[in-house]
Amino acid sequence: MSDKKQKGHIISFVHKNSIAMELDIASGDKLLAINNQRIEDIFDYQYHVENEYIEVLIEKPDGEQWLLEVDKDEDEDLGIEFENGLMDEYRSCRNKCIFCFIDQMPKGMRETLYFKDDDSRLSFLQGNYVTLTNMSDYDIDRIIKYNLSPINISFQTMNPDLRCKMLNNRFAGEALKKVDKLYEAGITMNGQIVLCKGVNDGKELEYSIRKLMEYIPVLESISVVPVGLSKYREDLYPLEPFDKEDAKEIIKMIHKYQKEVFEDHGIHFIHASDEWYILAGLDIPKEESYDGYLQLENGVGMIRLLLNEFKDALDGTRKRECAHEISIVTGRLAYRYIQQMAEEMMERFSGLCIRVYQITNYFFGEMITVTGLLTGQDIISQLKGKSLGERLLLPQNTLRSGEAVFLDDVTVSDVEKALQVKVDIVKSSGYDFVNAILGEDN
Numbered sequence: 001m002s003d004k005k006q007k008g009h010i011i012s013f014v015h016k017n018s019i020a021m022e023l024d025i026a027s028g029d030k031l032l033a034i035n036n037q038r039i040e041d042i043f044d045y046q047y048h049v050e051n052e053y054i055e056v057l058i059e060k061p062d063g064e065q066w067l068l069e070v071d072k073d074e075d076e077d078l079g080i081e082f083e084n085g086l087m088d089e090y091r092s093c094r095n096k097c098i099f100c101f102i103d104q105m106p107k108g109m110r111e112t113l114y115f116k117d118d119d120s121r122l123s124f125l126q127g128n129y130v131t132l133t134n135m136s137d138y139d140i141d142r143i144i145k146y147n148l149s150p151i152n153i154s155f156q157t158m159n160p161d162l163r164c165k166m167l168n169n170r171f172a173g174e175a176l177k178k179v180d181k182l183y184e185a186g187i188t189m190n191g192q193i194v195l196c197k198g199v200n201d202g203k204e205l206e207y208s209i210r211k212l213m214e215y216i217p218v219l220e221s222i223s224v225v226p227v228g229l230s231k232y233r234e235d236l237y238p239l240e241p242f243d244k245e246d247a248k249e250i251i252k253m254i255h256k257y258q259k260e261v262f263e264d265h266g267i268h269f270i271h272a273s274d275e276w277y278i279l280a281g282l283d284i285p286k287e288e289s290y291d292g293y294l295q296l297e298n299g300v301g302m303i304r305l306l307l308n309e310f311k312d313a314l315d316g317t318r319k320r321e322c323a324h325e326i327s328i329v330t331g332r333l334a335y336r337y338i339q340q341m342a343e344e345m346m347e348r349f350s351g352l353c354i355r356v357y358q359i360t361n362y363f364f365g366e367m368i369t370v371t372g373l374l375t376g377q378d379i380i381s382q383l384k385g386k387s388l389g390e391r392l393l394l395p396q397n398t399l400r401s402g403e404a405v406f407l408d409d410v411t412v413s414d415v416e417k418a419l420q421v422k423v424d425i426v427k428s429s430g431y432d433f434v435n436a437i438l439g440e441d442n
């Protein structure tokens, strides 16, 4: 047992008018136990706090312990938050995957960016994908006991030997057996396959898809995403980028299985991320084939959703004059679609001038084309001296969550100063896109 667990969990915040406030629980107090049970982490806490009658053991900063009896509604929270959101240390991964993007980052970035988490609790709390390689039977039993769903799993392959090789972990094949247990308990799962050319594609991919289909409908979806290759790959496993013909083949295979699964189960199940369609030069599929956009965070259906939302938003506006000059930043991958939307806006609003700038990712390397990995320094250097108009629109996903800072620590105000333009941050929806362009005129 770690010291932290023996000593309890420090309460960092007590909500106003909460049960905790009524009971004089204050920030700085420690939660030692509920119903005489030691609280291991946030899942234990959520589970035990659910009951209508609970006994809460609190330790005040002077060491005095209070045993508080609480009668409350089922599901009613105590109204406290903890110093550490997980109420436990974050679990790091035990793998050394041949495709890991963290291993491909340049030196000297923020330390937190190098942390390799593989914590199933973050799968439930934030949607992270986990490999199951650092989970014990006890962890799986707890998920089943608490009926937590969905868990997002990075499969990569269903071939156990190949999985050991790809994850550089001799237990990675064995870890797939945990999927059977989750399946039998009915724990909803989503999966991801990071595809590496010549490694887990072709026949191996076909084998994995077939094996994964056995877990339908408890396993709801699988995304296939191409490996991201930065320019920092010295001494790493040699991996090559996919080309247009590869992308066409992969989409063909995925569509074949989508059709088969749809006939049997009424879902499409296996999805190619947007990058494949763009690389293949094919149209992005219609909304119906995304089964409710289960894997947006993996870039599956993001463009279709954006285009559809944009169309809805534009249909809701009236044609009018809008004499503004605006510029927009995007990565190379989404450029064509952003440009297409900008043209439709300019057709509808007379006097509107939108310039869309695609930024090449020199920071990570030109093979990285997604907008979310653009850095402040690339934006500044490539837009210096360009006509930017009254405002420059920057997608929110280029920034660190909740902060006005890019991955390379350049801030939004650094960009404003360097380019002498007002920057507006735009969320990723098509509605936000239209609103941001029209500004106060909307």
Ligand code: SF4
Pocket: 093, 094, 095, 096, 097, 099, 100, 101, 102, 116, 117, 118, 131
């Ligand atoms: S599981 Fe693999 S890809 Fe994920 S952080 Fe660990 S080494 Fe990197």
